[in-house]
Amino acid sequence: MAGTVYHWIDSLLSVVYPPTCVLCRAPGHRGMDLCSGCLAELPHNPSACPGCALPLPDDHPLGSPCGGCQRTPPLFDHCYGAFLYREPISRLVGGLKFQGHLHYGRLLGELLSRNLRERGAAIPELLIPVPLHGQRMRTRGYNQALEIARWVTRTLAVPLDTESCARTRATAAQSDLALEARRRNLRGAFTLVRPLRARHVAVLDDVVTTGSTVSELARVLKRGGVERVDVWAVARTE
Ligand SMILES: [Zn+2]
Ligand SMILES: [Zn+2]
Structure with missing residues (x-):
């Protein structure tokens, strides 16, 4: 209905x-x-690392993870970064996130869904948009990851879950921090507020940079009993 x-x-x-x-x-x-x-x-990201979505050179063996993921496998199982974080994707993501262009969420959600379909991404039992902390949610008025996820959930028929996970700690803007500081900044940022009855979950974010935000969320989900956590992102920085 x-x-x-x-x-x-x-x-x-x-x-x-x-x-x-x-x-x-x-x-x-x-x-x-x-x-x-x-x-x-659009700047596609076809030869990406299956672990962290980092764009890899054309001569890199297809399907094999990047050096970083081989040395330290990420806490999530797969990361899909549909596009490179370049113009005009960066402009669309920025317009959604900082300029209140909520209708960009539909476009980015459709582009991400198409890309996931083309790549044959496994469909999870639940889709969780990376939660925003209450304080940031009040200032911005919306969560950009949720605005994208709304469309992905409809196009790919994956149930959306915005209730089970919360961002309990306000964190400094990640873009201002170096890698180790990013990890420290995020420790304890998310909590599972109710048990999850899913073995396979995808978390959705607009952009993945170092992956520390989605790693921290994956850690919390796995501690809560989830076996497989995939990351679905519109864009991956290079
Ligand atoms: Zn990698
Ligand atoms: Zn046009």
Whole structure:
């Protein structure tokens, strides 16, 4: 029933606001707010490390992890970073996160879903957007990871879970910190507020840089009994 209502609302919205490219205002491609020209120019991340999504050189053996993941395997099992954090993906992510362009969440969610489908990503039992701390949630008014996850959950039919995990500690902005400081900054940042009845979970974030945020969340989920944690991110920094 809810699906029918959503479908009906979507159809109505596409008549009132026909899909239009957010980058160049041309008509959108297949219901997306992006035209086929801009779509073709997105910075894909095809030869990425399966462990941390770091882009790897073309001559790196396909499917084999990067040196960093071989030395220290991440706490999560797989990381998908659909795109490289370059223009125009960086502009779309920034627009969603810092300029309140909530409709970019739909576009980024659709792009991420398509990419996961193309790569044959295993579908988890639950999708958990990386939670924001209450204080930041109040200042920003929304969680950008959730705004993307809303669309992924519908497109890929994965149940969304925004209740089981909470960010209990406000942390300094990660971008201002070096790697070891990032890890320290995040320790104890997340808690499981109720038991999870899932063995396979994906956590969704807009951008993965060093992976320390998603690592900390994966640690908490695994301690809570989850066997497999995948990371789904729109973009991976290089
Ligand atoms: Zn365009
Ligand atoms: Zn790696």
